[in-house]
Amino acid sequence: MSPQYILVFDHGTTSIRACLMDKAGQIVATAQEPFEQLYPQPGWVEQNANTLWEVTLRVAAGVLQQQGVTWHAIAAVGLTNQRETTILWDKQTGQPIHNAIVWQCRRTADRCEAMKQAGHAPRIAEKTGLVVDAYFSASKIQWLLENVPEAQALLAQNRLLFGTVETWILWKLSGGQVHVSDPTNASRTMLYNIHQKAWDDELLALFGVPRSLLPEVKPSNAIYGVIDPAITGGVSVPLAGIAGDQQAALHGQKCWTPGTAKSTYGTGAFLVMNTGTQPVYSKEGLLTTLATDAHGHPAYALEGAIFFAGAALEWLTKKLGAIAAVSEIDPLAQSLSDNEGVYLVPAFAGLGAPYWDANARGGIFGITQDTGKAHMVRAALESMAYQTREVLDSMQREASLNLKVLRIDGGVTRSDFLAQFLADILNVPVERLDDPELTAKGAGYLAGLAVGFWASPDEILAMQEQTERFNPTMPAAERDRLMQGWKAAVKRVLSEKA
Numbered sequence: 001m002s003p004q005y006i007l008v009f010d011h012g013t014t015s016i017r018a019c020l021m022d023k024a025g026q027i028v029a030t031a032q033e034p035f036e037q038l039y040p041q042p043g044w045v046e047q048n049a050n051t052l053w054e055v056t057l058r059v060a061a062g063v064l065q066q067q068g069v070t071w072h073a074i075a076a077v078g079l080t081n082q083r084e085t086t087i088l089w090d091k092q093t094g095q096p097i098h099n100a101i102v103w104q105c106r107r108t109a110d111r112c113e114a115m116k117q118a119g120h121a122p123r124i125a126e127k128t129g130l131v132v133d134a135y136f137s138a139s140k141i142q143w144l145l146e147n148v149p150e151a152q153a154l155l156a157q158n159r160l161l162f163g164t165v166e167t168w169i170l171w172k173l174s175g176g177q178v179h180v181s182d183p184t185n186a187s188r189t190m191l192y193n194i195h196q197k198a199w200d201d202e203l204l205a206l207f208g209v210p211r212s213l214l215p216e217v218k219p220s221n222a223i224y225g226v227i228d229p230a231i232t233g234g235v236s237v238p239l240a241g242i243a244g245d246q247q248a249a250l251h252g253q254k255c256w257t258p259g260t261a262k263s264t265y266g267t268g269a270f271l272v273m274n275t276g277t278q279p280v281y282s283k284e285g286l287l288t289t290l291a292t293d294a295h296g297h298p299a300y301a302l303e304g305a306i307f308f309a310g311a312a313l314e315w316l317t318k319k320l321g322a323i324a325a326v327s328e329i330d331p332l333a334q335s336l337s338d339n340e341g342v343y344l345v346p347a348f349a350g351l352g353a354p355y356w357d358a359n360a361r362g363g364i365f366g367i368t369q370d371t372g373k374a375h376m377v378r379a380a381l382e383s384m385a386y387q388t389r390e391v392l393d394s395m396q397r398e399a400s401l402n403l404k405v406l407r408i409d410g411g412v413t414r415s416d417f418l419a420q421f422l423a424d425i426l427n428v429p430v431e432r433l434d435d436p437e438l439t440a441k442g443a444g445y446l447a448g449l450a451v452g453f454w455a456s457p458d459e460i461l462a463m464q465e466q467t468e469r470f471n472p473t474m475p476a477a478e479r480d481r482l483m484q485g486w487k488a489a490v491k492r493v494l495s496e497k498a
Contacts, residue, residue: 003075006448007063007237009056010440011081011165012245013037013102013267016052018059019437020067021444023453025463027437031062038099043106043349046099049087052165053172057231071232076223077173078241078447080248080439081165083188086140088213089168090154091161094176097150100165101140104267104307106349108139109358115139120206127193127200129279129288131356135305137164138190138207145208155210162213164189166242173239175228181215182222183298184247187290192217194279194290197298220247221296221450241447245439246270246303247291249409252442253433254461256294259401264439265410265418268352269309269384271391273302275399284394285354294457296446302399304353304391308346308362310412312380315348322373326414333378333417339482341366343489344379351490354394359495366485381418385425386486392426405429409438416470424474425482434466 005028010017015034019027033055038046064070084103089096101107112132115121121132130136141162145151154160163171167181186192186199191209193200199214218224223240243251246264250272253262258276263269272291279288279300291301313329316322323329343365345351350358364379396402406428413419413432423430435441448454 004073005067005069006076006078006444006453007060007074008078008080008440008444008447009060009169010245010437010443011052011056011079011169013082013104016055016059017440018063019440019444020063021441021448025441025460027440029063029067030437031059031066033059037102041107045102045105047085047102049089049096049100049168052100053169056169056172071235071237074237075453076238076240076447076451077227078443079166079169080243080245080443081169081185083164083185083244083246084135084137085165086137086144087163087165087168088141088144088148088151089161090159091176092159094172097154097160098144098148101144103135104349105140106134106358108134108143109350111142112139112358124190124203125281127195127203128187128190129194129281130190131285131287132190133356134358135352136188136190138203138209141209141213142207158212160213161215163215166244167215170224170239170242173227173231174225175230178225178239179215180218180224182218182220182242183290184220184244184292185242186217188244194288194300219296220292221446223450238451240450241296241443243292243443243446246272247289247301248442249439250274250301250442251292251445252438252440253407253409255407256457259403261395261403262407262409263388265309265384265408265412267309267311267314269306269388271304271306271388271395273395273399273401273403275300275302280399282394282398284398285356286391286394286398287353292446296449302395304395306384306387306391307350307352308348309384309387310410311348312344312346312383313377313412315346316376316380320376322376329377329381330415330417332374333381333415335374336378339378339382340375341485342371342375342379343486344376344383345489345493346380346383347493351494353391355490355494357494360493363489363493365489365492381415382421384412384418385422386483388422389425389483392428403428405431407431407433409433409435411436419468419470423470423472425479427472427479429472430470432468432470434468
């Protein structure tokens with residue numbers, strides 16, 4: 001029997017999923033497991049890299065068991081991942097030398113600020129399309145090399161390797177035979193030249209990162225190797241198709257032509273617009289990055305990174321106890337006729353686009369004695385839309401492209417209130433696909449195209465989709481009033497450096 005499924009790993013910030021995808025492009029089985037976030041100091045965020053690997057093996061076994069199949073049924077493995085999260089490990093022992101430093105971690109904010117003060121930001125932006133920020137991998141690698149005693153000794157013995165999460169997991173899956181990344185992830189390190197599509201010696205020198213650490217960068221739709229037979233019971237399964245989570249979601253949403261855009265709402269929110277074969281540079285805090293076209297070849301995109309979206313609801317749930325179940329969110333938000341002037345700015349560890357203020361901190365404004373948990377939930381949902389509006393306004397100005405529809409995905413978008421409020425604040429129709437696994441699907445499409453599971457992108461485009469459309473209904477004066485209130489709230493949390 002020929003293989004029936006693509007197995008996709010989706011390595012998120014707080015959980016890992018394994019999904020089985022059939023020939024019709026449907027996710028037929030999913031296994032998911034959360035893992036612990038570590039906060040050793042305020043503003044520091046870490047994960048145990050070995051835990052990421054162990055959870056990967058467990059969810060793989062779980063999804064195969066759930067579907068009642070073995071590795072013989074798998075045509076290829078695709079992988080999508082939280083980006084920028086940084087891991088260094090000993091290639092001889094296979095052991096990480098430190099916890100993974102997560103994309104949200106702000107420990108290197110001061111050194112990034114010093115780089116900006118030294119005048120390096122324009123040159124870095126020219127080569128990478130990125131702003132100088134602790135968000136990206138380069139300063140995290142630099143910190144590990146300087147602060148982990150073992151690092152320099154291993155480096156001297158040519159035993160030290162760097163990878164973001166997809167590189168680490170592929171290395172482990174292959175039994176240490178595959179040390180690769182792809183352009184969508186490499187372009188998020190602040191070490192990769194997005195014009196030459198290669199690691200950049202000037203940037204490596206600037207951050208003190210030896211080239212020997214770095215993975216080989218291969219196309220997003222390549223075959224990288226095979227899974228270690230010890231994992232599959234001797235079955236030869238190709239490792240094929242990787243993309244960072246936001247670019248995978250763009251691919252899964254089939255935003256393959258210039259001017260198409262999607263916004264994914266998870267822990268953070270990421271609005272990404274395909275700009276085609278030419279990069280568009282931002283003067284308003286957006287990122288120029290590499291995504292994929294229909295075939296999985298590199299294409300340029302503009303991205304607005306919002307650090308805290310669903311994380312605001314998680315904070316209300318876990319820290320304040322305001323929400324006991326996800327099912328409460330919409331009824332609470334809809335119990336109010338408007339926000340009654342309450343704004344939540346979820347700058348828990350700084351603000352991303354378009355402000356890029358690492359020292360901003362969150363705030364709640366407009367509260368009175370009548371303010372309750374309904375106001376807080378509504379304010380958290382509204383904050384996602386206000387931040388999206390600011391990013392989209394910049395994006396449309398700079399790309400000279402007017403968005404006709406915004407496609408949304410991610411767990412938070414199951415909220416009808418959020419979907420409608422987004423349409424109203426953006427004044428753009430919003431389409432929500434009835435599919436929570438579009439990020440995984442994007443990586444699955446890339447893997448399937450690489451191994452011939454699907455003959456062409458046209459075969460993927462022909463697949464049926466269930467879409468809900470939310471059209472804007474809010475009067476312009478109300479939209480403007482709400483945005484003015486949001487901007488006033490943001491102004492009050494910005495640091496003196498902003």
